[in-house]
Amino acid sequence: MTALEEPLVSVAGLHALVYCERLFYLEEVERIRLADARVYAGRRVHTELESTAGEEEEGTVSRVVFESEGLGIQGAVDILRRRDGRLIPYEHKRGRSAGRKGAREAWETDRVQVGAYALLAEEALGQRIEEGRVRYHADRVTVRVPLDDALRDRVRACIDRARLLRDSLDRPPVTEDDRKCRACSLAPACLPEEGRLAADPAFRPIRLLPVHPKGQTVHVLAPGARVGCSGERLVIEDREANVERVPIVEIGSVVVHGLAQISTQALRLCASHDVQVHWMTFGGGLVGSLAPTAPSAQRHVRQLEALADDQIGLTLARRLVRAKVDSQLRFLLRATRGAPVRATVEPAIIHLRTMLRSLDTATDRAALLGYEGTSAAAYFGSLPALFAEGVDPRLLPARRSRRPPRDRFNALLGYAYGALYRDALAAVIAVGLHPGIGFYHQLRSSAHPLALDLMELFRVAMVDMPLIGAVNRRTFDADADFEELPGKVLLSASGRAKLIELIERRRHDVWRHDVVGYSLSYARIVELEARLLEKEWTGEPGLFARLRIR
Numbered sequence: 001m002t003a004l005e006e007p008l009v010s011v012a013g014l015h016a017l018v019y020c021e022r023l024f025y026l027e028e029v030e031r032i033r034l035a036d037a038r039v040y041a042g043r044r045v046h047t048e049l050e051s052t053a054g055e056e057e058e059g060t061v062s063r064v065v066f067e068s069e070g071l072g073i074q075g076a077v078d079i080l081r082r083r084d085g086r087l088i089p090y091e092h093k094r095g096r097s098a099g100r101k102g103a104r105e106a107w108e109t110d111r112v113q114v115g116a117y118a119l120l121a122e123e124a125l126g127q128r129i130e131e132g133r134v135r136y137h138a139d140r141v142t143v144r145v146p147l148d149d150a151l152r153d154r155v156r157a158c159i160d161r162a163r164l165l166r167d168s169l170d171r172p173p174v175t176e177d178d179r180k181c182r183a184c185s186l187a188p189a190c191l192p193e194e195g196r197l198a199a200d201p202a203f204r205p206i207r208l209l210p211v212h213p214k215g216q217t218v219h220v221l222a223p224g225a226r227v228g229c230s231g232e233r234l235v236i237e238d239r240e241a242n243v244e245r246v247p248i249v250e251i252g253s254v255v256v257h258g259l260a261q262i263s264t265q266a267l268r269l270c271a272s273h274d275v276q277v278h279w280m281t282f283g284g285g286l287v288g289s290l291a292p293t294a295p296s297a298q299r300h301v302r303q304l305e306a307l308a309d310d311q312i313g314l315t316l317a318r319r320l321v322r323a324k325v326d327s328q329l330r331f332l333l334r335a336t337r338g339a340p341v342r343a344t345v346e347p348a349i350i351h352l353r354t355m356l357r358s359l360d361t362a363t364d365r366a367a368l369l370g371y372e373g374t375s376a377a378a379y380f381g382s383l384p385a386l387f388a389e390g391v392d393p394r395l396l397p398a399r400r401s402r403r404p405p406r407d408r409f410n411a412l413l414g415y416a417y418g419a420l421y422r423d424a425l426a427a428v429i430a431v432g433l434h435p436g437i438g439f440y441h442q443l444r445s446s447a448h449p450l451a452l453d454l455m456e457l458f459r460v461a462m463v464d465m466p467l468i469g470a471v472n473r474r475t476f477d478a479d480a481d482f483e484e485l486p487g488k489v490l491l492s493a494s495g496r497a498k499l500i501e502l503i504e505r506r507r508h509d510v511w512r513h514d515v516v517g518y519s520l521s522y523a524r525i526v527e528l529e530a531r532l533l534e535k536e537w538t539g540e541p542g543l544f545a546r547l548r549i550r
């Protein structure tokens with residue numbers, strides 16, 4: 001095939017298309033793949049079939065690959081069997097058949113799939129095929145599917161429709177049959193319920209994505225540690241030869257702090273299991289990431305087109321700044337409710353309320369930056385009032401200082417914001433957005449603007465609140481957990497370990513998202529907001545940055 005020839009449509013893609021056109025588009029055009037338990041179970045059926053290849057009865061062959069330029073499709077039929085001189089393609093399914101007991105039928109998706117295989121086999125082998133069969137393992141029945149003219153026409157119409165969709169930049173709308181979504185492996189990426197909510201504010205979505213992110217985050221903290229692999233496990237060994245083995249399927253991401261080593265084999269194992277790897281400095285800065293991702297040309301083009309529109313960018317930026325200032329205000333109100341220090345923070349509260357009222361008058365990004373900047377100054381100026389009596393004064397913030405942090409609290413804050421940035425970047429990449437194309441932050445630093453945009457929503461809830469709470473609970477030791485150097489303060493190894501534990505706990509705290517109405521861990525909510533952001537320019541707008549932190 002030359003580069004200009006049309007790629008063939010996969011027969012599995014036709015199966016998806018009949019189920020839901022959006023599923024076909026997400027899987028076959030945007031190349032989004034999420035394997036859930038059902039998908040793995042389906043794969044097991046096929047693996048077992050393959051493992052018996054070579055033991056077939058005479059006249060039977062497994063996993064026969066066909067492709068046809070004429071038909072425009074390609075695929076591997078599970079089994080091709082010759083019976084009494086007739087060729088019969090078989091498709092194996094893990095689930096149940098359609099119809100009732102005594103009148104079992106194949107599902108329409110399976111009819112089209114086995115019909116497509118029959119057309120492929122017919123063309124390749126030059127022999128007319130009268131029927132295909134589908135074996136349903138859950139109820140142990142085999143259903144016959146006659147390859148009549150109606151099915152032949154149906155398969156060809158599906159191929160035409162698939163080609164049409166493949167050439168479009170527009171993602172099809174969610175299916176009207178919400179029962180399909182509950183059984184769809186791609187629901188956590190598609191978010192159909194949220195699409196319905198965008199169309200109808202009275203709609204009450206149900207949660208179709210897991211509460212917690214996939215797998216644990218493995219932090220490699222010990223200086224001189226080495227990460228290798230053995231089979232399907234990562235093996236982490238420190239200088240004292242302490243060894244930890246973690247199955248790769250239990251890992252969501254690996255964070256290498258400082259100068260620990262990770263082998264090429266381990267990186268490859270991570271990449272093949274969609275496990276992100278991040279390298280962080282001991283100061284909390286993100287050096288770089290290995291983030292396996294599917295090709296996302298359509299998503300990048302749509303993002304670029306949308307965010308090149310100043311009005312869309314301004315609307316999103318205004319919503320983002322409102323959410324951030326509102327979360328600062330709510331935190332100050334909550335932390336000082338009924339306390340004598342309320343009077344101390346009252347000027348900041350008044351200022352933040354005034355800013356919230358003024359945001360709608362901002363006609364460009366520069367004006368928003370101004371409002372956000374004065375709000376941040378008022379908010380950070382109030383933070384010392386939120387610390388409990390008796391806290392070591394060396395742990396209190398003097399004023400915000402970034403690179404380098406000048407005091408202990410800023411060292412904690414900078415490190416935790418670095419971890420939040422890493423989460424936001426990981427979510428942006430996982431959703432298939434381009435992190436370099438933002439709508440609020442500019443390309444001024446080495447940081448990706450869209451990740452900086454997204455993290456604004458979570459600074460208060462995922463960093464400021466838990467950090468101040470931890471300092472008030474005397475979690476940090478002003479001597480042992482920090483290193484004072486000329487002109488800067490850094491975390492010591494014990495300080496980093498405590499802070500990472502605090503951040504991980506917060507990432508797994510479950511909180512009810514007030515817009516979608518269901519509960520998720522904070523780590524998942526970061527991803528959810530990235531997906532809601534993408535919906536802003538894929539026909540389901542209005543939900544991004546509407547959440548309010550309590």
Ligand code: SF4
Pocket residue numbers: 019020021022023024026173174175180181182184185186187190191192
């Ligand atoms: S979740 Fe629903 S709308 Fe989305 S791809 Fe699956 S079936 Fe289609």
